[in-house]
Amino acid sequence: xxxxxxxxxxxxxxxxxxxxxxxxxxxxxxxEGLLRSSVxxxxxxxxxxxxxxxxxxxxxxxxxxxxEEAHDILLHSTAHLMAQxxxxxxxxxxxxxxxxxxxxFYYDFDLDYAFNDSDLEKIEIKMKEISKRNLIVNxxxxxxxxxxxxxxxxxxxxxxxxxxxxxxxxxxxxxxxxEFIDLCKGPHIPSTGKIKYFKLLSTxxxxxxxxxxxxxxxxxxxxxxxxxxxxxxxxxxxxxxxxRDHRKLGKELEIFTFxxxxxxxxxxxxxxxxxxxxxxxxxxxSTERNAGYVQVRTPHLTKGILYERSGHLEHYKKDMFPAMDxxxxxxxxxxxxxxxxxxxYDAKKxxxxxxxxxxxxxxxxxxxxxxxxxxxxxxxxxMQMNDAHIYCTPDQFKDEFLAxxxxxxxxxxxxxxxxxxxxxxxxxxxxxxxxxxxxPELWEQTEKSVREALVEGKIDFVESVGDAAFYGPKIDVQxxxxxxxxxxxxxxxxxxxxxxxxxxxxxxxHGKELTPLCIHRAPLSTHERFIGFLIEHFAGDFPxxxxxxxxxxxxxxxxxxxxxxxxxxxxxNSEIRVEMDDRxxxxxxxxxxxxxxxxxxxxxxxxxxxxxxxxxxxxRHEGDIGSFPLNLTIEELKSxxxxxxxxxxx
RNA sequence: GCCUACAUAGCUCAGUGGUAGAGCACUUCCUUGGUAAGGAAGAGGUCACCAGUUCAAGUCUGGUUGUAGGCUCCA
Numbered sequence: 070x071x072x073x074x075x076x077x078x079x080x081x082x083x084x085x086x087x088x089x090x091x092x093x094x095x096x097x098x099x100x101e102g103l104l105r106s107s108v109x110x111x112x113x114x115x116x117x118x119x120x121x122x123x124x125x126x127x128x129x130x131x132x133x134x135x136x137e138e139a140h141d142i143l144l145h146s147t148a149h150l151m152a153q154x155x156x157x158x159x160x161x162x163x164x165x166x167x168x169x170x171x172x173x174f175y176y177d178f179d180l181d182y183a184f185n186d187s188d189l190e191k192i193e194i195k196m197k198e199i200s201k202r203n204l205i206v207n208x209x210x211x212x213x214x215x216x217x218x219x220x221x222x223x224x225x226x227x228x229x230x231x232x233x234x235x236x237x238x239x240x241x242x243x244x245x246x247x248e249f250i251d252l253c254k255g256p257h258i259p260s261t262g263k264i265k266y267f268k269l270l271s272t273x274x275x276x277x278x279x280x281x282x283x284x285x286x287x288x289x290x291x292x293x294x295x296x297x298x299x300x301x302x303x304x305x306x307x308x309x310x311x312x313r314d315h316r317k318l319g320k321e322l323e324i325f326t327f328x329x330x331x332x333x334x335x336x337x338x339x340x341x342x343x344x345x346x347x348x349x350x351x352x353x354x355s356t357e358r359n360a361g362y363v364q365v366r367t368p369h370l371t372k373g374i375l376y377e378r379s380g381h382l383e384h385y386k387k388d389m390f391p392a393m394d395x396x397x398x399x400x401x402x403x404x405x406x407x408x409x410x411x412x413x414y415d416a417k418k419x420x421x422x423x424x425x426x427x428x429x430x431x432x433x434x435x436x437x438x439x440x441x442x443x444x445x446x447x448x449x450x451x452m453q454m455n456d457a458h459i460y461c462t463p464d465q466f467k468d469e470f471l472a473x474x475x476x477x478x479x480x481x482x483x484x485x486x487x488x489x490x491x492x493x494x495x496x497x498x499x500x501x502x503x504x505x506x507x508x509p510e511l512w513e514q515t516e517k518s519v520r521e522a523l524v525e526g527k528i529d530f531v532e533s534v535g536d537a538a539f540y541g542p543k544i545d546v547q548x549x550x551x552x553x554x555x556x557x558x559x560x561x562x563x564x565x566x567x568x569x570x571x572x573x574x575x576x577x578x579h580g581k582e583l584t585p586l587c588i589h590r591a592p593l594s595t596h597e598r599f600i601g602f603l604i605e606h607f608a609g610d611f612p613x614x615x616x617x618x619x620x621x622x623x624x625x626x627x628x629x630x631x632x633x634x635x636x637x638x639x640x641x642n643s644e645i646r647v648e649m650d651d652r653x654x655x656x657x658x659x660x661x662x663x664x665x666x667x668x669x670x671x672x673x674x675x676x677x678x679x680x681x682x683x684x685x686x687x688x689r690h691e692g693d694i695g696s697f698p699l700n701l702t703i704e705e706l707k708s709x710x711x712x713x714x715x716x717x718x719x
Numbered sequence: 720g721c722c723u724a725c726a727u728a729g730c731u732c733a734g735u736g737g738u739a740g741a742g743c744a745c746u747u748c749c750u751u752g753g754u755a756a757g758g759a760a761g762a763g764g765u766c767a768c769c770a771g772u773u774c775a776a777g778u779c780u781g782g783u784u785g786u787a788g789g790c791u792c793c794a
Contacts, residue, residue, distance in 0.1 A: 272723065273790065274721065274790060285722050286722085290788090320730080438792080439721090440720070441790080442791080442792060595794050597794085598794055626753095655751085655756085655757060656754060658757080661754095662755085662756090663755090677753090693753095
């Protein structure tokens with residue numbers, strides 16, 4: 070009896086097998102097809118390889134190629150396959166790490182040679198060859214000392230460094246396929262022959278252990294799938310995503326441009342973009358007015374002493390443009406609006422009866438972003454923030470904080486933004502006194518109250534240590550660009566430090582002077598990033614209220630230009646953004662251009678319309694929807710604009 | 720900032736050391752049309768910039784600037 074063990078299957082049934090059977094044996098006993106589609110197994114909740122023997126009673130779950138976990142394992146195994154190919158082609162290479170990431174994998178190599186595109190092709194061919202060898206992937210286990218000896222022998226210094234960092238009592242595993250051995254926890258695909266549909270995508274540099282003080286390694290990214298169709302679909306998806314890229318659409322739709330003589334990261338808003346900025350500001354102003362904010366305006370330039378007081382020069386200087394000397398005094402362009410707003414708060418005596426004070430401004434700030442991190446409109450050096458600072462008592466904090474969170478969701482509702490993640494960024498102990506103001510207790514206390522507010526507001530969030538602002542924790546809304554870069558869109562930050570540095574106070578009901586809390590918030594981010602995001606979110610197909618050109622009049626021929634101009638004037642007088650296509654072109658050509666420009670409403674006017682005083686309405690994504698009286702059309706479009714309807718954006 | 724690649728007409732892109740090209744857009748003319756491209760002609764370039772190699776450089780080399788993909792950092 071001793072050599073029989075009981076294996077519990079996911080459906081609860083129990084299978085008795087010989088001790089030492091592997092998940093592969095168990096899969097085969099159920100069916101050959103199951104074995105074929107299995108890539109690993111979970112035994113009592115722990116992922117193991119298909120051929121690892123099981124020696125005692127356990128529950129089993131086979132990981133088949135359909136699951137996301139299986140895809141991760143495949144990606145990781147493909148990274149090993151690539152590393153093996155690179156090592157065969159470039160024997161001097163030292164391998165480092167090669168994990169799977171979302172739908173992709175990468176591997177970092179230390180090599181005195183830079184890979185180019187034709188090298189990627191060569192490596193891919195070598196990978197296919199190794200795949201055909203169908204090498205069995207074996208798990209090896211070492212003690213720490215054995216592992217160090219083994220990888221020292223292989224001359225893999227980086228692996229030795231990793232092992233040295235692993236705690237003493239752990240068994241160390243590695244995987245061997247043919248001549249290639251890689252330090253790895255596993256599990257892995259059982260043989261290289263199962264890795265068939267992959268593509269190497271790009272090369273880049275990457276610092277060893279992500280630290281810019283370390284050596285720059287050579288990284289190769291790639292992707293891999295279980296079947297050809299899925300690989301093709303993924304590559305197609307990457308191509309499609311590029312078409313939504315705001316840099317491409319922003320140029321095509323004449324929203325913004327950059328000019329070498331103006332400077333990197335300093336966008337120029339073209340008329341279409343300026344119109345959109347204006348619409349955003351109108352939205353923000355009315356929302357904030359209803360939420361009890363007041364508008365202020367402050368200069369772009371300020372004496373250094375203000376930023377000494379605020380702590381910016383201590384904690385934020387590397388992100389600021391260098392000082393300029395004006396009559397012997399140092400001035401800076403502002404990186405944030407808060408110090409100015411603090412001065413406005415401080416411009417008069419405040420009572421608890423005045424609080425909360427909510428000061429709003431779409432102030433333009435300038436930040437010295439490192440050249441390599443500029444990215445279209447999403448990451449720029451001059452930016453106009455949807456900024457406001459709320460000064461409140463500790464008692465008011467939770468309500469104010471949640472009101473800001475509510476404002477986010479109202480905005481997100483308007484734009485139909487559904488894919489985002491709330492992130493609570495807190496301080497790290499190591500950063501105290503450097504990256505963060507040195508107030509350990511206040512940090513803990515503030516972070517606690519923010520967490521409580523979030524829980525009370527039933528807001529789901531993830532936490533990120535070490536990403537707080539220098540003056541306090543923040544709640545960010547993370548979104549992803551068309552090509553998958555992550556960005557912080559909205560932000561909501563709590564400041565427990567700076568108001569006291571500015572000596573800000575309010576008089577409480579007992580006549581005592583107290584320091585207010587400050588909430589920094591930017592639910593619409595900056596105009597630059599928000600519009601960059603919206604371009605991609607809508608793929609340039611903006612809802613009517615936001616579209617730079619809302620309506621284009623298309624006369625069938627020159628004979629109807631007079632009527633078309635009358636129509637245009639009426640739309641113009643109704644404050645609808647209208648243009649007329651008076652080129653000597655056929656209707657089809659005018660429609661085509663309007664479609665390319667993604668103008669939501671096309672109005673065709675000819676003989677019939679002129680006689681009947683109507684318009685033939687063609688809407689993007691809908692086509693010809695029929696003829697309507699002029700006045701009715703204006704009314705309907707007006708109401709669509711006022712309601713901010715998203716007619717096509719789903 | 721670091722690694723790598725790229726930079727040719729307004730846009731998209733050909734052009735591997737020997738007279739600078741295409742399509743679209745633009746201008747003019749013809750055409751006056753009915754729901755995604757009517758026709759013809761014309762204009763448009765210091766091949767990003769600065770050096771160098773060469774009889775000769777868009778093409779080769781170096782530097783600068785800008786852009787792209789990453790790394791690091793962030794609204």
